[in-house]
Structure formats: structure tokens, C-alpha cells
Amino acid sequence: MKKEFKFFLMLLMLLLCEVVCAQIPIYLDETKDIEDRVEDALTRMTLEEKVAIIHAQSKFSTPGCPHLGIPELWMSDGPHGVRMEIQWDNWGHAQWTNDSCVAFPALTCLAATFNPNLSYEYGNALGEEARFRKKDVILGPGVNIYRTPLNGRNFEYMGEDPYLASQMVVPYIQGVQKNGVAACLKHFALNNQEYCRKEINVEVSDRALREIYLPAFKAGVQEGKVWTVMGAYNKFRGQWATHHELLTKQILKEEWGFDGVVLSDWGSTHDTHDAVMYGLDMEMGTRTDGLHYTEKMAYDKYYLAKPYLEKLYGGEYSEDTVDEKVRRVLRLTFRTNMNRKRPYGSFCTKEHYDIARRVAEEGIVLLKNENDLFPILPGKYEKILVVGNNAVRSLTVGGGSSELKVEKEISPLEGLRNVYGEEHIIFTEGYTSGPSKWHPHVAEISKSDSLRQQAVELAKSADVVLFFGGLNKNHKQDSESADRMSYNLPYGQDELLNDLYEINKNIGVVLISGNAVAMPWIDKIPALILSWYLGSEAGTAMANIISGKQNPSGRLPFSIPKKLEDNGAHFYGKLSYPGDSVNVLYKEDILVGYRWHDTKKIAPLFSFGYGLTYTKFEYGKMHTDKETYVKDDTIKVVFELKNVGDVSGAEVVQLYVGQRRPQLERPQKELKAFRKVYLAQGETKKVELFVPVKELAYFDDRIQEWVVDSDQFILYSAASAGEIKSSVKVNVK
Numbered sequence: 211m212k213k214e215f216k217f218f219l220m221l222l223m224l225l226l227c228e229v230v231c232a233q234i235p236i237y238l239d240e241t242k243d244i245e246d247r248v249e250d251a252l253t254r255m256t257l258e259e260k261v262a263i264i265h266a267q268s269k270f271s272t273p274g275c276p277h278l279g280i281p282e283l284w285m286s287d288g289p290h291g292v293r294m295e296i297q298w299d300n301w302g303h304a305q306w307t308n309d310s311c312v313a314f315p316a317l318t319c320l321a322a323t324f325n326p327n328l329s330y331e332y333g334n335a336l337g338e339e340a341r342f343r344k345k346d347v348i349l350g351p352g353v354n355i356y357r358t359p360l361n362g363r364n365f366e367y368m369g370e371d372p373y374l375a376s377q378m379v380v381p382y383i384q385g386v387q388k389n390g391v392a393a394c395l396k397h398f399a400l401n402n403q404e405y406c407r408k409e410i411n412v413e414v415s416d417r418a419l420r421e422i423y424l425p426a427f428k429a430g431v432q433e434g435k436v437w438t439v440m441g442a443y444n445k446f447r448g449q450w451a452t453h454h455e456l457l458t459k460q461i462l463k464e465e466w467g468f469d470g471v472v473l474s475d476w477g478s479t480h481d482t483h484d485a486v487m488y489g490l491d492m493e494m495g496t497r498t499d500g501l502h503y504t505e506k507m508a509y510d511k512y513y514l515a516k517p518y519l520e521k522l523y524g525g526e527y528s529e530d531t532v533d534e535k536v537r538r539v540l541r542l543t544f545r546t547n548m549n550r551k552r553p554y555g556s557f558c559t560k561e562h563y564d565i566a567r568r569v570a571e572e573g574i575v576l577l578k579n580e581n582d583l584f585p586i587l588p589g590k591y592e593k594i595l596v597v598g599n600n601a602v603r604s605l606t607v608g609g610g611s612s613e614l615k616v617e618k619e620i621s622p623l624e625g626l627r628n629v630y631g632e633e634h635i636i637f638t639e640g641y642t643s644g645p646s647k648w649h650p651h652v653a654e655i656s657k658s659d660s661l662r663q664q665a666v667e668l669a670k671s672a673d674v675v676l677f678f679g680g681l682n683k684n685h686k687q688d689s690e691s692a693d694r695m696s697y698n699l700p701y702g703q704d705e706l707l708n709d710l711y712e713i714n715k716n717i718g719v720v721l722i723s724g725n726a727v728a729m730p731w732i733d734k735i736p737a738l739i740l741s742w743y744l745g746s747e748a749g750t751a752m753a754n755i756i757s758g759k760q761n762p763s764g765r766l767p768f769s770i771p772k773k774l775e776d777n778g779a780h781f782y783g784k785l786s787y788p789g790d791s792v793n794v795l796y797k798e799d800i801l802v803g804y805r806w807h808d809t810k811k812i813a814p815l816f817s818f819g820y821g822l823t824y825t826k827f828e829y830g831k832m833h834t835d836k837e838t839y840v841k842d843d844t845i846k847v848v849f850e851l852k853n854v855g856d857v858s859g860a861e862v863v864q865l866y867v868g869q870r871r872p873q874l875e876r877p878q879k880e881l882k883a884f885r886k887v888y889l890a891q892g893e894t895k896k897v898e899l900f901v902p903v904k905e906l907a908y909f910d911d912r913i914q915e916w917v918v919d920s921d922q923f924i925l926y927s928a929a930s931a932g933e934i935k936s937s938v939k940v941n942v943k
């Protein structure tokens with residue numbers, strides 16, 4: 211009896227479970243495939259709910275579908291930290307007391323590490339912070355190519371080379387999205403300047419578009435599997451980039467197979483028809499018709515709101531057009547806030563600070579170091595004079611949408627005091643550029659020349675001078691919505707540096723910047739470090755590099771021209787940059803950055819990929835595994851690398867490739883592989899780099915195809931674009 215009874219009971223339970231399970235709608239059933247859940251949810255939504263879910267309900271959220279229990283989607287800036295909570299309806303800060311985050315280094319610093327593994331850790335840490343702050347989309351990374359040193363937002367991006375940006379952006383996206391938070395690849399595409407960004411029309415060739423400006427986006431979509439892409443403000447060939455027939459419809463979705471959500475930049479949507487027909491899935495941040503942009507009705511007046519709904523009712527657009535968008539929004543929802551398996555994130559953890567510091571340390575670039583001024587070992591000097599507003603200025607605030615409210619920001623001055631002891635560090639501001647967070651009183655000192663006299667006076671008796679200058683996050687410096695007006699350092703820094711050098715030749719310069727700057731004093735100054743906006747652990751990382759606790763290993767993610775006109779974007783006059791406020795023509799075409807300097811034989815002050823360390827490396831002769839390759843082959847190069855200096859360190863070995871007799875103009879050489887190699891003192895390692903022959907292709911705009919010519923190719927092993935170590939010729943059949 212007992213056995214039969216048990217069996218019967220079990221059968222009953224199973225039946226019951228079947229009945230119960232049958233009650234759970236498919237869209238809520240985690241065991242079901244996401245695509246099935248999408249289709250099921252779609253059938254349950256009214257037309258009004260479909261239109262509601264594809265546009266904003268507030269500054270940074272969309273409404274979801276309340277009656278189906280599909281939650282709101284919440285987003286936050288930015289690429290290097292989770293922005294403080296913003297007001298519901300305007301750009302004001304919500305003044306919460308629980309949203310002070312970790313500031314990670316800006317993305318130029320991440321690119322300067324040339325370390326994709328670190329990029330994954332960075333993305334994961336940022337994803338954990340975003341997840342903890344209950345954000346479903348983090349509005350980064352930006353991968354617009356660095357075309358001009360005047361672009362206000364270059365600090366948010368990954369440099370001038372599409373291959374470097376592609377290699378660094380993929381792991382970042384994977385790290386973020388591992389937390390069930392969507393990354394957002396921005397700004398798609400050709401947003402390479404802030405000057406007139408909201409209306410400028412970009413004209414650029416198909417070849418430059420495909421070979422320079424799109425590759426990092428393509429890698430982010432096809433390898434990174436990014437879940438959202440943000441349309442750019444500018445126009446391209448007369449059409450708004452955010453809903454663009456070629457960019458967002460044909461290339462991004464049809465050619466690349468992007469299955470996520472295209473969201474607008476805040477105010478980059480301009481037209482219902484184009485938004486409906488050319489690939490925009492989610493409209494954010496639009497003002498209405500210019501009457502008001504905070505009135506309650508604003509969101510219903512969006513181009514993809516009532517105006518769209520009325521045309522759907524009237525049959526001007528089929529329901530398929532909105533279903534296509536809603537599918538993507540639902541897919542994003544099931545990947546993020548309706549994915550019960552996603553982790554819970556974490557905030558301001560020791561691990562996050564460690565990653566911020568490690569990225570900072572690995573991104574700092576040592577550009578010059580005569581008489582081994584660096585490292586300054588603790589105890590070497592009695593009196594270290596620290597000069598410069600950037601030694602104390604908060605650089606996590608400002609800069610536009612990537613602004614942060616941090617739990618901690620160690621200034622360079624604080625970092626140096628921690629390492630060398632207060633008694634050995636004297637500080638004077640040297641120049642002023644507006645109120646600072648740490649020393650509000652310094653802003654009262656009005657005349658910068660009184661600051662300069664003070665600094666010069668103190669330099670007389672200092673054992674060594676450390677100058678902290680560069681740019682900052684002020685308007686028309688490294689900041690969104692405006693470009694720099696000059697290539698020179700601002701606030702009288704050049705004069706101050708010259709005066710300091712006259713008084714004390716033992717001076718090390720640390721520039722904090724997201725851009726190249728003019729360096730008229732470079733032949734005099736013995737030592738120079740290019741630091742970046744390093745975030746919460748700025749001072750710690752800088753002090754560790756300056757004191758030799760860490761050996762610098764950063765490399766330039768962009769070229770530093772001697773003068774602005776040596777840069778390709780500035781060679782062809784105003785129409786080529788910044789344009790005439792209506793159009794901007796990228797006349798340098800595919801010759802961006804080192805491609806320009808190599809091909810036009812205009813030597814930069816410092817080359818792309820350049821950076822010194824506290825040790826020395828020797829490259830052995832490079833060999834390839836074959837002499838002749840066919841299209842589906844992968845070229846393997848091998849060479850030995852030896853650390854012949856006194857300390858351990860890391861070298862970024864780079865492989866560039868040039869074609870012998872191209873049918874169409876090609877740059878003299880292009881980066882096709884790199885690796886950061888760590889070597890102990892005296893250690894030798896065999897380095898192997900791989901280049902699929904397919905990666906040697908150029909975009910032939912005559913047939914709109916990528917082509918690899920049968921030709922001879924020259925491979926260059928290099929320590930930077932300006933330091934070739936050895937070369938090998940190979941044939942491709």
C-alpha cells in the first residue's frame with residue numbers, strides 16, 4: 211500500500227506542478243529562451259504600451275510595461291564611473307547621499323595601458339558599481355577616434371588607432387555585461403569634435419569611415435556583443451547619425467547583425483520618419499518642440515511618442531515598425547533587469563580601488579627621463595617642491611556627462627605626502643585656473659604672476675621641483691560640449707615652467723591631460739610624465755610611479771605633434787577642422803595620427819605607442835613562420851625580448867604592417883598586433899604575435915568590399931610607431 215500511495219502522491223505533485231507551470235506566462239519563465247519570452251511579451255502589449263516603452267519617461271529611464279510587470283529601464287553615465295543620481299526631469303543633481311562612487315581612470319588611460327586583460331577587470335568593476343546602483347545600462351564606453359588634439363572629449367575615448375581601440379573596447383564591454391548591466395557603445399558615429407556637435411555635418415570618404423572610424427564600433431558589436439549603441443549628435447552626409455539609413459540601419463543592424471537597442475544621445479533625435487525607418491529604437495533626452503523641456507507633457511511629445519502613435523493609428527506606419535523596436539527593448543530587459551541570475555554588484559570595494567589604481571599605474575606614460583630624474587626614491591631629497599594647480603585640483607568633477615561624485619579622490623599632492631612625508635614636501639599653486647575642491651582659498655589669490663613669483667622664490671631652495679600642470683575639466687579644456695581653443699597649455703604654464711627651469715634645472719614635469727599639448731620647453735625640461743585623469747587613486751598611482759614603487763609601462767594612445775598644423779586634421783585649414791559650423795570635411799581621410807606622420811614624413815614630437823620605463827629592453831631579430839601566405843592563413847612572427855636594465859618592467863611590443871604596391875593609397879604602416887610583456891631584470895622571453903592575413907585588407911570603395919591584394923607586405927616589430935626594431939618582407943598570394 212505504502213509504495214503505491216507514494217507513487218500516486220508523486221504523480222499528483224507532478225500534475226499539479228504542470229498545471230501551475232502552465233500558469234506562468236512564457237515571458238516570465240526564466241527557463242524559456244529569451245526570443246520566446248520576447249515574442250510572448252510582445253503579444254501581450256497594447257499599441258500604446260509598445261510606443262511608451264521605446265522612449266524616455268524621465269531624464270534617465272524608460273517606463274517598461276507596468277501591467278505586465280516589465281520593470282522600468284534605468285541608465286546612468288558614464289564610461290569611467292557611475293554618475294551621481296540626476297533629477298527626474300532636468301540635469302540637476304538629485305543630492306542623494308548614497309551615490310558617491312569609485313572614479314576609474316578615463317579611457318585614454320585605459321587605452322594607454324595597452325592591456326586588454328586590465329580592460330576586462332575595469333569593465334567588470336564598473337559593471338559591479340552600476341549593478342549595485344541599480345542601473346541597467348551604463349552609458350559608456352566611447353570609442354570615437356582621436357582625430358584632432360582639440361576635441362574636448364578625447365579623454366573619454368581610446369585614442370587615434372582603430373586596432374588599439376578595438377582590442378581594448380571588447381573586454382571592457384564583456385566585463386560590464388557580465389554583471390547583467392548593458393554597456394553602451396558611443397557615439398555612433400563620427401562624433402570627433404565637440405564644436406557644433408549638435409548640428410555639424412561630417413563629410414568623410416567610405417574608406418576612412420570603414421578603415422578608421424567604424425572598426426572599434428564593429429568590434430564592440432560583433433566581438434563584444436554590446437547590448438546598446440548610442441547614436442551621435444552630428445550629421446553624416448546630410449542625415450542625422452542617430453537615425454541614419456547607412457549607419458544605423460544598413461551597417462549597424464543589417465551588415466553587422468546588431469541585435470540590441472540603438473538609443474539616441476540626449477537630444478539627438480530630430481525626425482519621426484527617420485527615427486521609425488532608420489533604426490532608432492529608444493529616444494532619450496529630447497526637448498519637445500522647443501516650447502519647454504521640463505513640462506510634464508514633454509515625454510509624450512517625443513518624436514517616437516504621440517506623433518508616432520498617431521501615425522500608427524492612421525496606418526502611415528505598420529505595427530511591424532514598432533514591434534521591431536520593442537523586440538530589441540524587451541531583449542535588453544531580459545538580458546538585464548528581468549534576468550534573475552545576474553549578480554548583485556558591489557560598490558566602493560577595495561577591489562574596485564585596486565583596479566582603479568592598477569589601471570592608473572599601467573597607463574601613466576614616461577616621455578622623457580634625462581639624468582634618471584625619475585624615479586625619486588624616498589629619502590633622496592630633503593626638500594621636494596610641488597608646484598601646480600593640478601596637484602590639488604579635483605579632476606573627477608566637471609568635464610560634462612562623465613562627471614562623478616566620488617567617495618575618495620587622492621590628489622597628487624596627497625599621494626606624494628603619503629610616500630615622502632609631509633616634512634619633505636612643500637606645495638605652491640604656481641598658477642590658478644578656478645576654485646579647487648581641496649584648497650578653496652587658493653582661488654582667492656587673483657594675480658597668477660604673484661603665484662608665479664612665489665613658486666620661483668621657493669624653487670631657489672628646493673632640491674627638486676615637481677610641476678603638476680596640463681589641462682583640466684573646465685569648459686574649453688578637456689570637457690564635453692566645446693573644444694579647446696588652442697594647442698598650448700593654458701593659464702600661463704609655459705612661462706611659469708620657463709621661469710622655474712631658469713631657477714632650478716632639477717625639475718620633473720607631470721602633465722595631466724586627455725589630449726596632446728604644445729611643449730615649447732621640451733628641450734630644456736629633463737623629465738616629463740604624461741598622466742591622465744586617473745580618478746580616485748590618482749595621487750597614489752602617481753606617487754608609486756614617481757617614487758619607483760611601480761615601473762611605468764604606459765604607451766601613448768595618440769601621437770603628439772610638435773605644432774598643431776603637423777596634425778592631419780589641421781593641415782587643410784578651417785573646413786577640415788573645425789568646419790564652417792555647417793560642414794566639416796575630414797580631408798586627411800585615412801591618414802589619421804601616425805598614419806599621417808609616417809606617410810607625410812612629418813615627425814611628431816612623440817609617436818603613437820611611445821613610452822619609456824625605468825629599465826631597458828632589447829629586441830631580437832623577427833622571424834615569420836613562412837615566406838608566402840594565402841588569404842586564410844595567419845602570419846606568425848617570433849622574436850626574443852630581453853630586459854637588459856636594472857629592474858623588472860613591462861614592454862609593449864607592437865607589430866605594424868605596410869603594403870608594398872597597393873592599388874589604392876594606404877598608410878605607410880598600420881598597427882596589427884601588440885602585447886604587453888612583463889620581464890624580470892635580465893629575463894628573456896620569446897614573443898609570438900599573430901596577424902590573420904584577412905586583417906591586411908583595405909576597404910576598396912570602388913566595389914564596397916574589403917580586399918587583400920596579392921602583394922608583398924612589410925612587417926615591422928616596434929617599440930612605437932617611431933621606433934622600428936626589425937622588419938621582414940612576406941608575400942601574400
Ligand code: GLC
Pocket residue numbers: 287349396475476611
Ligand atoms: C550627453 C553625452 C552622452 C551622455 C548623454 C547623457 O550629451 O553626449 O555621452 O551619455 O548626454 O548624459
